[in-house]
Amino acid sequence: MISVADLVKDPIIPGNYYAADAYVQGDFETGLIENRKGARLIALPDILLQAIYAGLDQEVGQACGVVLFNCGRWWGKNFYRRFVEEVSEYYRRPLAEMEMVEFLQCLKECWKTHGWGTIDLDVSFYQQGFLVVKTWDSPFAAAAPKNTGQPQCAAEAGILESFFSQLTGRNLHCVQTACETLGATNNLFVLGLRERVEPAKAWLQEGQDHDTIMERLCRTQAA
Amino acid sequence: MHTELMNLYYKAEENYLSNVDIKVFRHHIESLQQRLSTYEFLRDHEIEIFQPVADALQKKYPTENPQTLEQVLRQAIALLRYAAMAMLLNNPEFLQHRLLEWLTEVVNAHQTQTLWSSCHELLSARLQEMLTAAEQDLILPLLDHAQATLVGLPAVVSVHA
Numbered sequence: 001m002i003s004v005a006d007l008v009k010d011p012i013i014p015g016n017y018y019a020a021d022a023y024v025q026g027d028f029e030t031g032l033i034e035n036r037k038g039a040r041l042i043a044l045p046d047i048l049l050q051a052i053y054a055g056l057d058q059e060v061g062q063a064c065g066v067v068l069f070n071c072g073r074w075w076g077k078n079f080y081r082r083f084v085e086e087v088s089e090y091y092r093r094p095l096a097e098m099e100m101v102e103f104l105q106c107l108k109e110c111w112k113t114h115g116w117g118t119i120d121l122d123v124s125f126y127q128q129g130f131l132v133v134k135t136w137d138s139p140f141a142a143a144a145p146k147n148t149g150q151p152q153c154a155a156e157a158g159i160l161e162s163f164f165s166q167l168t169g170r171n172l173h174c175v176q177t178a179c180e181t182l183g184a185t186n187n188l189f190v191l192g193l194r195e196r197v198e199p200a201k202a203w204l205q206e207g208q209d210h211d212t213i214m215e216r217l218c219r220t221q222a223a
Numbered sequence: 224m225h226t227e228l229m230n231l232y233y234k235a236e237e238n239y240l241s242n243v244d245i246k247v248f249r250h251h252i253e254s255l256q257q258r259l260s261t262y263e264f265l266r267d268h269e270i271e272i273f274q275p276v277a278d279a280l281q282k283k284y285p286t287e288n289p290q291t292l293e294q295v296l297r298q299a300i301a302l303l304r305y306a307a308m309a310m311l312l313n314n315p316e317f318l319q320h321r322l323l324e325w326l327t328e329v330v331n332a333h334q335t336q337t338l339w340s341s342c343h344e345l346l347s348a349r350l351q352e353m354l355t356a357a358e359q360d361l362i363l364p365l366l367d368h369a370q371a372t373l374v375g376l377p378a379v380v381s382v383h384a
Contacts, residue, residue, distance in 0.1 A: 002293055007293060015326070019325075
């Protein structure tokens, strides 16, 4: 016998913490935006993102990706801390006790509400030790130079590497294997232990596509 | 603030509102009163609404894991709370953003669509017993819309703000 009185004993039944209208609060007078916990948010205009890419290209040339990747890692470190704090406080459960689907929904909504596009996880390579992350409508890709022959979402790759390394407690590495700037419909990122995903970089240089890279990574893994 | 009332405030910036506008204003105020009393009713009768739904659901699915049933019921309780607020604000998007965008994939992953459909039918029937026709018109379209979203059917009801 299910007692509804017991079900509603806890007065709060949580919904979507990252609903954009609830999460992002703005004040016209001060010109500040903050999240629903009162932490400051910053808005990056497209022109600034474009300028970051152009400026880095001018200053450091080919090392642009490395710089952005390291910025992303730093960003991801703090992003993970905040994410865990906010989600476990709102849903009143530590992240480790949340169901996978709830965690994933939170991450998807969080990513979208922060304006980083849409994110999804592909866990079909889980057995082989790889996690594939798919993003699309990325503002970073939109601002980056197009058709350079190399994926351009280094900042996101850094964020993902840092985020999932902390989540899993393993030192993971992230390689982007498809990019919207190269005409792909999605940005694809492969996460796994460094020595296992590292070969993907060389195959990427050879011009191999995501599916081929995944096939080779899994084959190397099985061998 | 209701968008309709805000629009009237802006309109009244330089002159008196016309008779038609006043009529519209009165209509919104009356509608707001009705929404508020429906909201209060739903809030005050939460257990009374859901206990028969819970019993009937359990009777219909005697072999189902009680935890799964409890989970669906808890989600249904949340749905009615968010739908009630969306009704009060006269803003279906509130329900969409604050709950459905999050819940749809959760329901999908749990594969509880069949339970949801039954729960929705039982809840709608229960509300039809307890609410007046006018009150039903305020809340049921939101629940139908939510149901269509949750089980992945094209919406058969359109909800107008």
